[in-house]
Amino acid sequence: MDYQTPQDRQYTKSHEWVKIDGSTATVGISDYAQHALGDIVFVELPDVGASFGVGDAFGVVESVKAASDVYLPVSGEIIEINEALLDAPETVNSDPYGAGWLAKVQLSADASDLLDPATYAQHVAEEASK
Amino acid sequence: MSHYISITDRDRQAMLEAIGAAAVEDLFAVVPTSVRFPTLDLPAALSEAEAASELRRLSSKNADVLTNACFLGAGAYHHFIPAAVDSILRRSEFYTAYTPYQPELAQGTLQAIFEYQSLMSGLMQMDAVNASHYDGATALAEGAIMALNSTRNRRKIVVAPSVNPQYRAVLRTYTQGLGVSIVGDERPEASLADVVALVDDKTACLIVQSPDFFGTLHDLKPVAEQVHAAGALLLMATNPVALGLFQTPGAVGADIAVAEGQPLGIPLSFGGPYLGIFACTEKLVRKMPGRLAGATTDLNGQLGYVLTLQTREQHIRREKATSNICTNQGLMALAATVHMALLGRQGLRQVAEICYHRAHYAAAEINKLDGYEVLSFGPFFHEFVVRCPAPAAEINRALEFASIIGGYDLSADYPHLGNAMLFCVTEMNTPADINRLVATLKG
Amino acid sequence: MNTYEPPIFELSGSGKVGASLPAVGVPTSELPSELLRTDDLQGLPELSETEVVRHFTRISQRNFCIDTGMYPLGSCTMKYNPKIHEEAARLPGFAHIHPLQDEASVQGALRLSYELQQLLAEIAGFDEVCLQPAAGAQGEFAGILVFRAYHLDRGDEQRDEVLCPNSAHGTNPATAAMVGFKVIEIATDARGNVDLADLRAKVGPRTAGLMLTNPNTLGLFDEHVQEVAQIVHDAGGLMYGDGANFNAILGIVRPGDVGFDFMHYNLHKTFTTPHGGGGPGCGAVGCKAFLAPYLPGPIIHHENGQYTRYVPEKSIGRVKSFMGNFGMFVRAYTYIRMLGAAGLREISENAVLNANYLRVKLQDVYPVAYDRPCMHEVVLQGKLKDAPDIHTLDIAKRLIDFGFHPPTVYFPISVAEAIMIEPTETESKQNLDAFIAAMRQIAHEAVETPEVLHAAPTTTPVRRLDEVGAARKPVLKYDRAAIAALRGQAASTDDQIVRPTY
Structure with missing residues (x-):
């Protein structure tokens, strides 16, 4: 199984992606993650204005038989959430790196410990073979 | 051999041979010998006729509400x-089935739950009703916990002394490990206004009952407004029979409504099994504890029913679930459903x-x-x-x-x-x- | 069985009544107009008794139940429900007495409850029993609250962790969290036991207790249960026994004799009070004397021929209204009195025999999760050779077409593609052989005609249902437009929908 791993962003071991643009970042879950969860039926997102540290659970992505916390790859304050997902959670399945983004964050510190696309692809390959 | 067991001695011998055991006792070799096969000091077994006679004797020592x-x-x-309620309840198809884990084999149970949710939602005028809790008291306690989980940094619960004392006791049992304060009912004579005045920006919910424990009906519309103005939720306990005539939780603006469902087709039965009615607004549905049935279609496009929004529940979320509740009061919910349908x-x-x-x-x-x-x-x-x-x-x-x-x-x-x-x-x-x-x- | 039955609202007709009620019969009083309901109960239907009975009878026929056939749901103990139990629970002196009546007027009911306490205590080896909890999950809740109260009462305030094996039922961690404890997961060893090394590494001064199901959810009796109890006790923790699988060990071993301090009984499993489509149950709890002062109440006391109720001195409080699900007490009491000690042991012997028979007859085709004799249930895996696209779900759905209720699937979560089969003692060898033949046939089909499995079931009132759609756009109550949309029809504006003719 091949999973998309776009080159223009970074990843976490828990399968989130983050795209940093100056002092803000957009976050979502990876193609592998949406695939592992299956049909996504509900997305729970934080309130705009809430602050989180690196690795904090800031949302939940649910399929029929699983609920998966989503961890913030960076620290900062939520400045925008993808409200379209509340009515169309399946967008996370169909376009995880585009219209299926989850939240935008105002960074409070420089990001660290993120995986580059090649390292993440390697990590996915290992997980998938388990 | 008991008359419930369908294995003959010959069957047993053949099965043991297949397993490779000499005797049934050998299947328990893993149990430490010092504690294996204890002698249980129990009364001698009774035949069905003897048991029936003994039970009738015990039953006759109680003053029932049919003769008094x-x-x-x-x-x-x-x-x-109505006699028709128990006639439906005694159908094996309902009472000897379990939680509808396989929806294709449980459309009867699922449709009954769906109709329960629908009828109860109509009676209460609330957006959503779950498949039920153990009784009114536990529904109230779980409603309070849901209020705590649905509000931020609010760890105070205000409860009126005119709420059923047993419900208040169960509320305290349920929340004792959660670090919350429960206030309002310290003075049994406190009025509703006294209690509403305690609602503040640390309050998760106000719990009131109408008709209350004394039978008194309250106009809770202004109370709901005050509670909402403070950013708290209104949890209203009620009596479903009163709702045939009086103000409903939905009309009042309650966020969570609970009730003892026993008055709807369930015999007194010395306190149980009963039925916990649990309802909430649409906004709170995903925080709701307990099972929920939903309508959907099968792969031929036929209408059918399934358990849904299950990620709230313990079998998926485990320690992060909205509650540990696993069962509902399925058969009691069915009784209420048939009862409501008959009364109409x-x-x-x-x-x-x-x-x-x-x-x-x-x-x-x-x-x-x-x-x-x-x-x-x-x-x-x-x-x-x-x-x-x-x-x-x-x-x-x-x-x-x-x-x-x-x-x-x-x-x-x-x-x-x-x-x-x-x-x-x-x-x-x-x-x-x-x-x-x-x-x-x-x- | 395949006929569609519309939602009850679509059978409604203005002016019909389904119940015969008395006249008011007294002078009427004024109604408080400002407190009245104003919608005229528009959301409620109107039907005759005939229609209501027919509707619910028809939907009942869309259910599978124990009285229809084998229902081998693992850890649910779907055994036959004796009919005498239903008669007993409906006797007027049981079904029609008020829970707040004066004790003198309910001595028979109190006596039955007291005797059931004594019977349950003896069967599991405990000193005191409280019948109040309404279900297994509520029994767990009572137990973990008791653990908390016990530690706090001793001034032992740092114990904020509860240990649960990774094979535990979801209610265990959910319960511990509800009481405010942190849940620590313990690994399972290669033979399906609690991993002692992992337990030793995680137990300590913060351990309030360990929640253990034994036999566990893998269908295995923990080979080191006494050692597990010793380790937990040495650390100052307590042993909670989840009685979900008690059906395997009646008269075989008493949990109280192998180190458990507290346990819940599932009267709806072991003592065959009917499951009722999901409840009611009864999760009575038993414990050792040193925990008895913390039990919920009331508990029944017997002295000088009088039965009375009391609440233990340091009680955690009541967990529900009144005394508990009394109707379930009557059924369980009837069962135990009719079976006696020898009859109870026969239950477990036959339950374990039946499960092991299934194990040896299926393990060459379906891998067993742990290769050793099981207790009352066996956990197989739906991983078939040469059938890579077949999953446990397909096997379960195909079983339906053979006339069996599927076993519990995908649980325990620690076993991939789990199929957890609990035949119970009430199934005959004939039925077991038919089930074995069906399972083997399915394994064969999985390789030869996998499309048959993917399409299953085909013999049921509905086929596989769209659970994704149900969760994305929840329809949780009757709404004419929503139901019509699901059925692919325009919503009728006609007030009365014509009932289809069959």
Whole structure:
């Protein structure tokens, strides 16, 4: 199984992606993650204005038989959430790196410990073979 | 061999051979020998006829509400149950099935739950009703926990003293490990206004009951407004029978509504099994504990039903679940469903009217008696408080001789009322029963 | 069985009544107009008794139940429900007594409850029993609250962790969290036991207790249960026994004799009070004497021929209204009295025999999760050779077409593609052989005609249902337009929909 791993962003071991643009970042879950969860039926997102540290659970992505916390790859304050997902959670399945983004964050510190696309692809390959 | 077991000695021998064991005992070799095969000190086995006879003997030692006139309520109520309710309940297809884990084999149970949710939602005028809780008390406690989980940094619960004392006790049991403060009912005589005044920006919810434990009906619309203005939720406990006639939780603006469902087609049965009705607004559905059925289609496009929004539940979320509740009160919810369907739009109103008028007639007649006084806390439904000339226990003993089960003795829970008891009158108390009660009280 | 039955609202007709009610019969009183309901109960239907009975009878026929056939749901103990139990629970002196009546007027009911306490205590080896909890999950809740109260009462305030094996039922961690404890997961060893090394590494001064199901959810009796109890006790923790699988060990071993301090009984499993489509149950709890002061109440006491109720002195409080699900007490009491000690042991012997028979007859085709004799249930895996696209779900759905209720699937979560089969003692060898033949046939089909499995079931009132759609756009109550949309029809504006003719 091949999973998309776009080159223009970074990843976490828990399968989130983050795209940093100056002092803000957009976050979502990876193609592998949406695939592992299956049909996504509900997305729970934080309130705009809430602050989180690196690795904090800031949302939940649910399929029929699983609920998966989503961890913030960076620290900062939520400045925008993808409200379209509340009515169309399946967008996370169909376009995880585009219209299926989850939240935008105002960074409070420089990001660290993120995986580059090649390292993440390697990590996915290992997980998938388990 | 017991008559429930379908294995013959010959079968057993063949099965043991297949397994490779010499005797059934060998299958338990893993159990430490020192504690294996204990001698249980139990009474000798009874045949079915002997057991039936023993049970009838025990049953006959209880004073039932069919042969005695019962004026006792206080959270459990003697109502008319159409014979058709139990006839449906006794269908094996319903009572010997389990939680509908395989929806293709459980459309009966699932459609019944869906109709329960629908009928109850109509009766309560609430957006969503779950497949039920154990009883009214646990529904209330879980409603309070849901309020805590649905608000931020609010760890205070305000509860009126006129909420059923057992419900308040269960609320305290349920929340004892959660670091919350429960206030409002320290003084049993506190008024609703006193209690509403305690709601502040640290309050998760206000819990009120209408009709309350004393039978009193409250207009909760202004209360809901005040509670919402403080950013808290309103949790309303109610009686489903009263809703045939009176203001509903939905009309009031309650966020969470709970009730004891026993009055809807479930026999008194010495306190259980009963039915916890649990309803909330659409906004709170995903925080709701308990099972939910939903409508969907099968791969041929046929209408069908499934358990849904299951990620809230313990079997998926484990320690992060909204509650540990696993079962619902399936068969009791079915009883309420059939009962509501039979009574229907007209019958539900009619039962409420009979209760109301007969209770008011009884109250008026008792109030005429020397030494008795109906303590009016406002408009009431089918229960009312009477101050008595002697301790309630003494009066109830006298009533017992006349084959009357008297009211609830309020002296332990509400000592400020003095010698007071709570009477309940339903459609099962005939006018003749009421007159006999009044005559017996008169002495 | 395949006919569609519309939602009850679509059978409604203005003016119909389904119940016969008395006249008011007394002078009427004024109604408080400002407190009245104003919608005239528009959301409620109107039907005759005939229609209501027919509707619910028809939908009942869309259910599978124990009285229809084998229902081998693992850890649910779907055994036969004796009919005498239903008669007993409906006796007027049981079904029609008020829970707040004077104790003198309910001595028979109190006596039955007291005797059931004694019977349950003896069967599991405990000193005191409280019947109040309404279900297994509520029994767990009572137990973990008791653990908390016990530690706090001793001034032992740092114990904020509860240990649960990774094979535990979801209610265990959910319960511990509800009481405010942190849940620590313990690994399972290669033979399906609690991993002692992992336990030793995680137990300590913060351990309030361990929640253990034994036999566990893998269908295995923990080979080191006494050692597990010793380790937990040495650390000052307590042992909670989840009685979900008690059906395997009646008269075989008493949990109280192998180190458990507290346990819940599932009367709806072991003592066959019917499951009722999901409840009611009864999760009575038993414990050793040193925990008895903390039990919920009331509990029944017997002295000088009188039965009375009391609440233990340091009680955690009541967990529900009144005394508990009394109707379930009557059924369980009847069962135990009719079986006696020898009859109870026969239950477990036959339950374990049946499960092991299934194990040896299926393990060459379906891998067993742990290769050793099981207790009352066996956990297989739906991983078939040469059938890579077949999953446990397909096997389960195909079983339906053979006339069996599927076993519990995908649980325990620690076993991939789990199929957890609990035949119970009431199934005959004939039925077991038919089940074995069906399972083997399915394994064969999985390789030869996998499309048959993917399409299953085909013999049921509905086929596989769209659970994704149900969760994305929840329809949780009747709404004419929503139901019509699901059925692919325009919503009728006609007030009365014509009932289809069959």
